[in-house]
Amino acid sequence: MSKKYVYLFSEGDASMRNLLGGKGANLAEMTKLGLPVPQGFTISTEACTKYYEDGKTIDDAIVAEIYEAIAKTEEIAGKKFGDAENPFLVSVRSGARASMPGMMDTILNLGLNDVAVEAVAKKTNNPRFAYDSYRRFIQMFSDVVMGIEKSKFEEILDAAKEAKGVKLDTELNAEDLKNIVANYKVLYKKEMGVEFPQDAKEQLMEAVKAVFRSWDNPRAIVYRRLNDIPGSWGTAVNVQAMVFGNMGDDCGTGVAFTRDPATGEKKLYGEYLMNAQGEDVVAGIRTPQPISSLHETMPAVYDQFVEIATTLENHYADMQDMEFTIEGGKLYMLQTRNGKRTAPAALKIAVDLVAEGKLTKEQAILKVEPQQLDSLLHPQFEAKALKAAKPVAKGLPASPGAASGKVYFTAEDAMAAKERGEKIVLCRQETSPEDIEGMHVSEGILTARGGRTSHAAVVARGMGTCCVAGCGEVVINEEKKTMLLPDGRVLGEGDPISLDGGTGNVYAENIPTVEAAITGDFEQVMKWADEIRTLKVRTNADTPKDAETALHFGAEGVGLCRTEHMFFDEDRIAAMREMIVSKTVDQRKAALAKLLPMQRADFAGIYKAMKGLPVTIRFLDPPLHEFLPTAEEDIRALANEMVIPYDELVNTIESLHEFNPMMGHRGCRLAVTYPEIAEMQTRAVIEAAIQVKQECGYDIVPEIMIPLVGEKKELKYCKDVVVKTANEVMEEKGVKLDFHVGTMIEIPRAAITADEIAEEAEFFSFGTNDLTQMTFGFSRDDAGKFLDEYYGKKIYESDPFQKLDQDGVGKLVKMAAELGKKTRPNIKLGICGEHGGDPSTVIFCHNIGLNYVSCSPFRVPIARLAAAHAVVLAKN
């Protein structure tokens, strides 16, 4: 038997969502439940994918199936397409597996033609209604299906109103509308070269193709990318008998939720309009009534609706978002779906549904999208104050939260202002590692250049600091300390500014903010998540402050402590630079000796903050030239400071230049060439652990992570240095402690040879940022130039730096995990790239058997919830 592509509503159910789309599956389910649904049929998502496979044509067999479904639906409705007495009219809507609001406009009243319009006029005794419907249908069909510009139709309508000397559409009578229909048809013929199709089946087939095409319009592609929906899914098409909410005072239409989507409160929530069509509710010409008032208007219908709403919520065990129409006093359900909700509502509904005995905690946690929690974890503007504020520019929403403070243009100025007790928003052309301290003291960061993966964005997200990046609308002059706004105003140092990292909006005023907290429903859901999940969640933290924040958010250890950020502090960079320009090992050791006490204090601070939880410390990673100045002035200053000739210093800096710094002299390659750096860092790690053990009694088991390893012998070399130094320190101090040495897996070769590397590594931590760069062969800093084109051309559907590329990079990660376990069955496996906080990646990590994910402090709760989702989803 050949494949079935078209299903009557009576042939489907809710389990067929992948095939029928969300809307179609729910219409079928409501039909099954015996609810009043105008009947129709669904053309499956597989028909859509086949349409694309067949070079954008609909297979003859599918056409035949559609015709058959029409015939059956006509029979159910007792009407016929184009019938002079009882014409059959339908709506045509898209409906994908996942909800994609606004992907394509709905086409209403399909089936109207010169004959049917007269029949409708007669049947409703309302010619004006009939011709207005016909006019709207021609316009919608021409625009949405045929791509004729809407404005050309508007011109005809406007001309008619002008000729008659009226202003509102409603002032046109049936005759006027009849003329307009005639003119519309002339326009259609002029544009398309053929008459407006009178055959309803032809209208339908064109509309179906338009829905299929809309799956790939730019809006849909962007939506899918942002919402993680595969392009291969396709959309279904729903064809449903029309019912009219605008045929008189016993008609109406509305939308309602079974609970408040903003707060989660358990009460019917929604609105309706009498004698109106759906689009009137949206258009806002008339003010809709609250759903509760339907109780007075049509008590029987209201009671029926309340009963249906209760039935649906109980049936789906979730808050429902429903559309309905009342035609001639009779209620029809046009749609139901699990309703979108805010994060607080999602948490409350989940907790309430468990309390009501409708869901288990395992089911309930799935009702909260991990990503949603983000908005609850950062300061937000006071809602009232925000309403009154007006944005002056818009950049990219690079790191969430809200910030309000005074404008400063350099890290130094920001730090000085912080000393004075001010709140700062750091505004830079773009940031560099030298700005770290200034970024740390700021409430928010604004850059004029750079994308969501620029330095500012990445660092800000790591810090949990609000950031608006790449705001090209403003012109920042760091020298003059001015920022030119699009409206011509100029902001100077100390002027008030506010940023919304969730929208990218910039305000030239102070807007008060409120802090985040994990309490109430949030706390309850996180408790359930922790009970369910098996994957541990650690944090990426470079400072005690980060570590404390993460601990507060539930982190179970530090998965990545980057030691290089510590070297940018003003009092350290000098010693660091001295180390770098050293000509001999002894000079280098002398400079490192200055850094040792600082590093030791750094690590001690983090150990204390984590209260004995495991801490993974990554050894120095970036290429050394990142620590050196580039401007002549700064180089001269450094030369003076170090008492070396300017030319010599310039030569040293030039000799460190790299063509591709990402693939240069960095990571463990530094430890191989300058083992004394690894010696100093080991000493700091072990001495700090001994100190904290003695001071606080925590039994620290430091985990030393060697970055950028690509070959077992490379790790062995570094490990030998670490072990030798650690033993020396322990002997000196007379204290024995355990420590582990492992590696980042962030180079393809490391993944491929992970079985060998595991002979030396006690743990692997997947550095998926670099691994993604190397595996794809593009650098994050440069890919921005072409990735948009790739999204537009459907080559990539999501940003591989945000969501782990499971087909490519993920395959390497899985391979490495398996190879690693083969050699060392109890090897500890984690991930510490930015992906560690991405829910889909967390689920992937659970599924391939990693022990933990590590992410920035503000993503810890998200990862905890996603890890719990992973367990529940794996059981389903």
Added chain:
Amino acid sequence: MSKKYVYLFSEGDASMRNLLGGKGANLAEMTKLGLPVPQGFTISTEACTKYYEDGKTIDDAIVAEIYEAIAKTEEIAGKKFGDAENPFLVSVRSGARASMPGMMDTILNLGLNDVAVEAVAKKTNNPRFAYDSYRRFIQMFSDVVMGIEKSKFEEILDAAKEAKGVKLDTELNAEDLKNIVANYKVLYKKEMGVEFPQDAKEQLMEAVKAVFRSWDNPRAIVYRRLNDIPGSWGTAVNVQAMVFGNMGDDCGTGVAFTRDPATGEKKLYGEYLMNAQGEDVVAGIRTPQPISSLHETMPAVYDQFVEIATTLENHYADMQDMEFTIEGGKLYMLQTRNGKRTAPAALKIAVDLVAEGKLTKEQAILKVEPQQLDSLLHPQFEAKALKAAKPVAKGLPASPGAASGKVYFTAEDAMAAKERGEKIVLCRQETSPEDIEGMHVSEGILTARGGRTSHAAVVARGMGTCCVAGCGEVVINEEKKTMLLPDGRVLGEGDPISLDGGTGNVYAENIPTVEAAITGDFEQVMKWADEIRTLKVRTNADTPKDAETALHFGAEGVGLCRTEHMFFDEDRIAAMREMIVSKTVDQRKAALAKLLPMQRADFAGIYKAMKGLPVTIRFLDPPLHEFLPTAEEDIRALANEMVIPYDELVNTIESLHEFNPMMGHRGCRLAVTYPEIAEMQTRAVIEAAIQVKQECGYDIVPEIMIPLVGEKKELKYCKDVVVKTANEVMEEKGVKLDFHVGTMIEIPRAAITADEIAEEAEFFSFGTNDLTQMTFGFSRDDAGKFLDEYYGKKIYESDPFQKLDQDGVGKLVKMAAELGKKTRPNIKLGICGEHGGDPSTVIFCHNIGLNYVSCSPFRVPIARLAAAHAVVLAKN
């Protein structure tokens, strides 16, 4: 039973080379053949690797085995260590699996002590000989085994001669030498804190450890890297009873080859010295006699030696390199091995041995190292003229061959000189793609900066042009057009210069050169190789000239034609730049239209040169900024030329800047963002094929190769553009032809997802240069800064850019080949990285089932021979 680590010569044979090393296995084999070999034993290579595993100690069980072997050997010799009557003396020599000349000095006369020396004096009736031997032994043991500086012993010796008022060692008598021995022992005690060991077993164990240690001395590590010998092999140690060639006039020592190692001529070739030790032959104080004269001196011994030589050559079926000693008129064989030989000798010997019926052609080809052929494929200096010449500087031997011509400092000057009919040597600070044309017209290229993988080196090797790179000893001033030599002389434009690309030598004079040709024995061996091999050999060629050279060298197609080099020509770069700075698609198309006829002519030229053989054309690959000028002056000139504002052009150039160009907007990413480039290139490919088909009758089947693909959809997008354009062209011309579209596999993700990519790709060509960079995560341009350190620390043993890293990158290649075949069983697989001409990589490619390798024209014969080796080795 526990493992055996020590073998008497009588316990081994030639098949045990891996265990006993080459020297040990051959000593055993000669013993087995009944030849006169002083007996002894071999400590196996496994004992060496165990020594390293055990932290540089010799296991007690192995020590016991050695003692046992000593006892047995003493018994055979009828002598005893340290015996007052009949002391046993031995030599100790290293002997790895592969010959590593000069890795460690031999220790002779081990076993001498205060007692034994007297016994020797008595027995030989030659106290002077005995004490001289003892003196030498102490000095050698102290230096080689204990690391005491040789010069300290030389001082004592010199003082003794001065005190006696003599100049030569031979003028010292037994008493003098006895005193010197006493002083040596005092020095030893002072240096080591203990007495010079009198226990022969102790001497032996120290010597064995020294041999083991020598496996890892810097000299050995470098030698292994250059000769592709794994560090894991370890060395064996041979302990052999001493025989003396210096005990009187019926004694002597010598070395001989069964054929002339320089020419391959079949005649005994070698030399000897009567009354001498091996080191005397090497030291050159006395002039050795040709081996033929031994016929007169000791006819019986000579006849015996000739018989042994014949036996050995027949036994090994290869030219032998033998060492012998005559003691008291009796001949002893100390070593035999397959002799090293020049490339012409290797070819002649291989051909002769087949003619003599001693080898099959399969065996014979293995007697010629593919890499050796390199020296035969390039012009060389006339031997006599070279002898008279004196190098003035030395750089890196970056591309083989010899060149002689006049100094020019810029590509323009070089081209102008070429017009005048001059021979040019282009001398640059470093080269860039803009120098391509100048490099093309030059006999040789000298750069002051850059390594063996610099632009100059890579391009020169591709062109087969001699190149000396990174010659830091000279100072080149391109502006003043001068080159300062280390001796203070200054060369100017037009001055004579000669380069030796094989040694890196630079000469400030003209040295005549002679051309290469494949004739005679060379031709015969290549014919056999072609009969045996199954792997095809193609060439990388960007010009008809390259293609012709390669065809002459036996190429069976073009595996890689890089289209970008074609755009650097003076008359094209303008159109190219116009294309790059275009603001609209139409502008870009207009500029591309100018490039089209040139590209078409390029391809037509290559098709014609290849006479219908397959040609793979790679589409534009490098980032566009490579084509733009960087100096302000040049940018201004370009702005004028293009009639656009200077600032605008600067902005455009800046916007193309990349942080990591290697991982930037290049390869197929260009075709995705600017499909019109791929359209133009497709048009050129197809139009040229049609033109050549019509003009010459060749049925060209173009192979279009899309570079840098990492995802199937990316290839699909480009392929769609290619197929659509190709069909258009064929329709326009009314000619149908076949063409194939495939891809480079040069990004790890492409290898990992090769099964998916093969759905679109008709062929894979492994771009192992980039694949190596991405898989290791280091860029070729930057890795030079740390790779030396990696070699020194034994982390890498060979340059992964020269020899394919089979453990990592090779694993990816193999995986991709398998995945590709799974999807498309008849997929064509090749390799086109620089590795394609490396013999070990060629063998790897054969073994994993690739269809062809592609390499630079001058490596085609090397690859042909290596491919034949692969077949024979796979059968063994």
